Amino acid sequence: MGPDQGRLTMELIGEVVAWFTDPANWTGTNGVPNRLLEHLRLSGASMLVATLIALPAGLAIGHSGRGGLLAVAVANLGRAVPSYALLLVFLPFFGLGDAAAFPALVLLAIPPILVNAYTGLRGVDRDLVEAGRGMGMTELQLLLRVELPAAAPVVVAGLRLAAVAVVATATLAALVAGGGLGRYIADGFGLRREDRLIAGAILVALLALVVERAFTFAERRTLLPGDQRRPSTADLAPPPLQSGLR
Amino acid sequence: MSNAPSRAATVEFRHVTKRYDERAKGNPAAVNDLSIEVPAGRICVLVGPSGCGKTTSLKMVNRLIEPTSGQIVIDGVDASTREVTELRRGIGYVIQQVGLFPHQTIGQNVATVPRLLGWPKARQRERAEELLATVGLEPARYRDRYPSQLSGGERQRVGVARALAADPPIMLMDEPFGAVDPIVRERLQNEFLRLQEELAKTILFVTHDIDEAIKMGDLVAVMQVGGTLAQFGTPAEILASPASEFVARFVGADRGLKRLSLSRVRDLPLQPLITARPGEDCALARQRALADPFPYLLLVDDRSRPIGWIRDADIPATGTLTEALAVPMSPLLNRRTTLKDALSMLLDADVQAGIVVDRAGAVVGLVTVDMIADRMRDTAGENRFGPLEPDAQEDDAAPTGEGPDGPVDTLAPPEPVEA
Ligand SMILES: Nc1ncnc2c1ncn2[C@@H]1O[C@H](COP(=O)(O)OP(=O)(O)OP(=O)(O)O)[C@@H](O)[C@H]1O
Ligand SMILES: [Mg+2]
Numbered sequence: 001m002g003p004d005q006g007r008l009t010m011e012l013i014g015e016v017v018a019w020f021t022d023p024a025n026w027t028g029t030n031g032v033p034n035r036l037l038e039h040l041r042l043s044g045a046s047m048l049v050a051t052l053i054a055l056p057a058g059l060a061i062g063h064s065g066r067g068g069l070l071a072v073a074v075a076n077l078g079r080a081v082p083s084y085a086l087l088l089v090f091l092p093f094f095g096l097g098d099a100a101a102f103p104a105l106v107l108l109a110i111p112p113i114l115v116n117a118y119t120g121l122r123g124v125d126r127d128l129v130e131a132g133r134g135m136g137m138t139e140l141q142l143l144l145r146v147e148l149p150a151a152a153p154v155v156v157a158g159l160r161l162a163a164v165a166v167v168a169t170a171t172l173a174a175l176v177a178g179g180g181l182g183r184y185i186a187d188g189f190g191l192r193r194e195d196r197l198i199a200g201a202i203l204v205a206l207l208a209l210v211v212e213r214a215f216t217f218a219e220r221r222t223l224l225p226g227d228q229r230r231p232s233t234a235d236l237a238p239p240p241l242q243s244g245l246r
Numbered sequence: 247m248s249n250a251p252s253r254a255a256t257v258e259f260r261h262v263t264k265r266y267d268e269r270a271k272g273n274p275a276a277v278n279d280l281s282i283e284v285p286a287g288r289i290c291v292l293v294g295p296s297g298c299g300k301t302t303s304l305k306m307v308n309r310l311i312e313p314t315s316g317q318i319v320i321d322g323v324d325a326s327t328r329e330v331t332e333l334r335r336g337i338g339y340v341i342q343q344v345g346l347f348p349h350q351t352i353g354q355n356v357a358t359v360p361r362l363l364g365w366p367k368a369r370q371r372e373r374a375e376e377l378l379a380t381v382g383l384e385p386a387r388y389r390d391r392y393p394s395q396l397s398g399g400e401r402q403r404v405g406v407a408r409a410l411a412a413d414p415p416i417m418l419m420d421e422p423f424g425a426v427d428p429i430v431r432e433r434l435q436n437e438f439l440r441l442q443e444e445l446a447k448t449i450l451f452v453t454h455d456i457d458e459a460i461k462m463g464d465l466v467a468v469m470q471v472g473g474t475l476a477q478f479g480t481p482a483e484i485l486a487s488p489a490s491e492f493v494a495r496f497v498g499a500d501r502g503l504k505r506l507s508l509s510r511v512r513d514l515p516l517q518p519l520i521t522a523r524p525g526e527d528c529a530l531a532r533q534r535a536l537a538d539p540f541p542y543l544l545l546v547d548d549r550s551r552p553i554g555w556i557r558d559a560d561i562p563a564t565g566t567l568t569e570a571l572a573v574p575m576s577p578l579l580n581r582r583t584t585l586k587d588a589l590s591m592l593l594d595a596d597v598q599a600g601i602v603v604d605r606a607g608a609v610v611g612l613v614t615v616d617m618i619a620d621r622m623r624d625t626a627g628e629n630r631f632g633p634l635e636p637d638a639q640e641d642d643a644a645p646t647g648e649g650p651d652g653p654v655d656t657l658a659p660p661e662p663v664e665a
Contacts, residue, residue, distance in 0.1 A: 131345030134308055134418075135359050135408075136334035149349040 015195035016202070025199075030183070032203065038179035039207065042098050042105065043170045047163055050109035055155075058114040062121025062151070063143050071118050075111035083108050083169045087176055098180075101173035108169055109162035116158025120151030152222035160215030167208050171200075181207065254286035254448045255321040255415040257307060262316035264302050264473070275314070276302045277473035284465065286415075287446040293459035294469035294476070294496070300452040301342065302473070304418045307450060308337045320416065335359055338409030338417040338447070342424065344401050346393035352378070352404055353389040359412040377407040382437060399430040406438065410445070417449045423458070435461060456497050460485065460504055468493050482508050486626055502622060506586035511579050511602055514621055516611025519601075521546045524553070525566050532561040540612070542597060545572045550608035552578070552601050576601050581610075585618050592618075 019025055026032050061067045086104035094100040124147045132146040148155070174182030184200025187193070264277040277299040284290040292300045305311040307318055309330050318325045325333060346355050354361075356374040365373070375385035381403040393401055402423055409417055422438075423431045435458065442449065453459055459466050460481040468476040468484065470492050477489040485505040488494035497504065521544045522531040535543040535558045545553040545567065554572025561571070577591035579600040592598050592615050600613040 125345075127341055127343045127345040128347060130310065131339070131341050132347070132358075134305075134310055134334060134337075134339040134341065136331045136362055138331055141362070146347060150347070152349075 012194060012198070016198050019195040019199045035179060035181050035183055036203070036207070038098075039167070039170055039181045039204075042101060042173060042178070042180055043163070043166045046102055046105035046166050046170070047109055047159075050106045050162060050166075051113055051159065053106070054110040054113035055117055058117025058155075058158075059121060059143060059148070061114075062118040063139070063147060065122070068118060068122070071114055075115045078107050078111045081107075084172060084175075087172055091176055096177040098173055098178040100176045101170065101178050104172075105166050105170060109166050112161040112165070113158045116161070117151075117155050120154030120158070121147050123154065124150045149222075153219055156215060156219045156222055160212065160219065163215055164208050164212050167211050168204065171204050253415055254446055256286045256319075257284045257290075257416060257448055257450065258282070258319040259303070260317045260319060262303070262306060262313045262318060264299070264306060264311060265314045268314060274472045275299075277306070277313075279316070280469075280473070280475055281316075282465075282467050282475065282478050284448055284450065286448050288464040289442065289449040289451055289462055290465040290467060291451045291453060291459040291463035292467050292469060293453055293456055293463075295471060296454060298469040298471045299473035300454070300469060301420055303469075304420055304450055304452055307416070307418055308334045308339060331362075335362055335412060336414050336416070338412075338414040338419075340405045340409045340417070340419040340422040342420040342452075344405040344425065346401055346404055346408070348393050351390050351392060352383075352396070353385075355393065355404060356407045356411055358408055359414075363412060373411060374407075377410055378404075380410070380441065381407045383407075399426045399434065402426060402434060406434075415448060417447045419449060420452045421454070422451070424453070431458075438462075457504070460497075460508065468496060470496075482625070502626075503586060505622065505625070506589060506618070507584045509585045509621060509625070510581065511583045511585065511588055511600075511613055512581035514585075514613060514617055516602055516613065517617065519544055519599075519609070519612045521550070521609060522556075522567055523548060524569050528562045528565050528567055531567055532558070532563070535561060540599070542599070544601065544609065545569065546609055549606070551606075552603070552609055555597050573597075578603055579613060580604070585621065588613055589615065589618050 024031075028034065058071065061071045083104055086107055087100060090100040090103050094103065128146050128150060129142060132142045137145065170180050171182035171185060173180050174186035181200055181203045184196050184203065188195070188197025188200055259280045259282050262277060262280045263275050265275045280299075280303060282290065292303055294300055302311055306313050307320075307325065309325060312326070320328075320333075346352075347358070350358075353371065353374045356377050357365075357370040360370045360373055375389060378385040378388055383400060383403055388396070388400070388404075393404070396404065402425065406419075406422060409419070423434045426434065439462065451459075451462055453462070459468075463481055465478065466481050466484050467478045470476045476496075477484055477493045482505065484493065485497055485501045485508065488497060488501070494501070517540075519540060519542075520535050520538045522534070523546060531543060535556075541558050542555040543558060543561065545556055547553055552575060553569055554575050556567070556571045556573070561567075574596060576595045576597045577588075577600050579588050579591070579602045581602065581604075583600075588600055592600050592613070598615055601609055602611045602613055604610050
């Protein structure tokens with residue numbers, strides 16, 4: 001790194017700061033609030049649908065203990081295919097824009113939610129389940145009153161992993177002419193406007209960080225008193241999923 | 247308990263067999279042709295070595311496990327015909343590892359079944375508090391804690407409270423006091439026996455500890471590996487006449503001593519003894535004392551409470567009796583003291599005779615080592631499996647239903663009555 005390089009870096013930082021302080025970047029279709037909203041809308045919708053599919057499936061498999069291998073196999077298959085490839089796969093069917101990104105994000109979010117719900121439930125002490133069943137709980141009562149509360153930290157950790165991955169990956173929507181914060185990156189790249197590109201990257205990173213913090217907070221809430229210093233529950237889920245998504 | 251105890255139910259196993267692997271017909275079953283009948287309001291202990299099918303038998307009652315063949319009949323109704331959740335809500339269940347729900351407070355845990363039954367919130371709470379008090383946990387202190395904040399013994403109490411919550415006529419208890427140290431276990435056992443005197447539930451109680459079985463059971467079913475019933479009877483019957491080599495070995499070589507803990511001082515015909523008060527004339531007292539074979543005179547106060555022994559030979563020829571003449575006292579027993587405790591105290595004492603006193607502390611009679619030995623010989627059963635002398639079988643030692651009672655305070659000397 002020569003002095004030249006250093007000067008350039010300083011200049012770039014100045015430009016990025018200028019980008020953030022330029023009121024023009026905070027209004028209109030291409031303003032930060034609108035792009036953020038688009039980003040959250042796409043991520044939120046994907047998470048919602050993925051949760052509606054994966055959570056009941058994971059809980060059902062975890063509760064009954066049947067179909068566990070199948071679930072893991074499906075989940076792993078989903079993870080093996082890169083999101084970018086998925087995006088392109090859906091392009092012909094859904095056309096340009098968020099519509100193509102949406103199913104790709106849903107498929108991205110399903111594995112961690114499914115697998116954590118499944119492993120979380122499987123990890124619940126069998127004695128608790130036995131006690132509940134022996135006292136006359138129905139299977140649904142067992143699931144909702146015994147298994148889910150006991151597995152909550154792991155289940156929420158799955159949601160966290162999925163949410164962070166979705167928020168980060170939603171950036172790719174811009175590549176297929178969608179909206180969201182990814183626009184800054186795609187446009188910055190296309191127009192060779194480094195300030196915009198870096199500003200976009202910073203925004204995406206910040207958002208992912210905020211989402212991660214929010215879910216971690218929720219996870220903590222599910223821990224029991226006297227249990228506060230338990231290691232991060234993310235560690236409880238199977239390792240391959242973790243490394244693939246973080 | 248404010249609620250009147252619910253009616254207890256009879257529980258009957260009729261030729262119950264459980265094979266976990268039904269295809270392997272040759273395999274030993276987990277439970278094999280088990281037939282026992284537990285009368286309402288009694289504690290039946292299932293005891294046997296690990297893996298002999300105790301837990302399996304228990305779980306077939308609340309249908310966590312379905313029998314391969316045979317029936318379990320509760321109050322005349324085949325359990326398999328009852329709606330399963332309804333059946334289970336009427337059977338208290340204490341599992342081997344307690345199984346409290348970690349994410350629920352103690353109060354919520356105890357109210358589990360009332361909640362399932364849809365009781366109003368306020369009544370659930372009230373009931374939980376009542377039961378915590380019943381099992382000796384101060385409600386205000388424990389209600390809002392979580393299971394992880396309790397000691398092992400406290401958790402076991404909560405487990406029992408939870409099983410009692412809806413006042414079920416039947417209780418299944420799988421090694422309920424297994425995970426605590428012997429001292430706490432003994433206390434929990436005693437408390438539970440006292441509680442059962444009021445509750446009079448029908449209880450199936452699993453343990454692998456023969457001493458616990460003898461202590462807790464009105465009836466004891468000894469099981470052996472392969473899930474067969476080795477013997478079914480009262481603790482006294484099983485100790486006095488083991489039905490097989492296996493039972494004899496399982497109850498242990500010290501079963502004679504164990505039998506001692508089933509009989510109490512009140513089961514013995516007490517020996518009368520000579521008493522005198524301070525201030526009595528020595529010559530007269532001596533005359534009376536020498537007329538009796540027992541070589542001591544007991545000095546008592548004006549309420550007949552013992553002060554101490556005076557050896558017949560040491561009574562002065564003239565004057566009056568004084569407390570200074572008395573030698574240290576023998577152990578005081580009451581009618582509820584077990585013969586085991588009595589014998590142990592007698593062996594330790596200078597004068598090997600136990601003074602039996604009533605609730606007011608007044609002397610009622612004497613127990614000697616010989617009397618205890620006679621009693622044991624008289625109640626020994628005829629059997630081929632041990633060194634006991636063949637003799638007429640007599641089972642008034644601990645008749646069914648009487649059971650062990652008030653075992654904690656048997657060692658305590660009776661409190662003197664306040665005027
Ligand atoms: N779910 C199961 N599937 C197959 N075999 C089982 C199952 N549960 C128990 N068994 C077997 O049945 C036999 C009886 O088991 P059970 O749990 O009733 O024993 P137990 O008397 O309660 O023993 P312990 O004192 O160790 O608790 C054992 O040989 C055990 O291995
Ligand atoms: Mg067992």
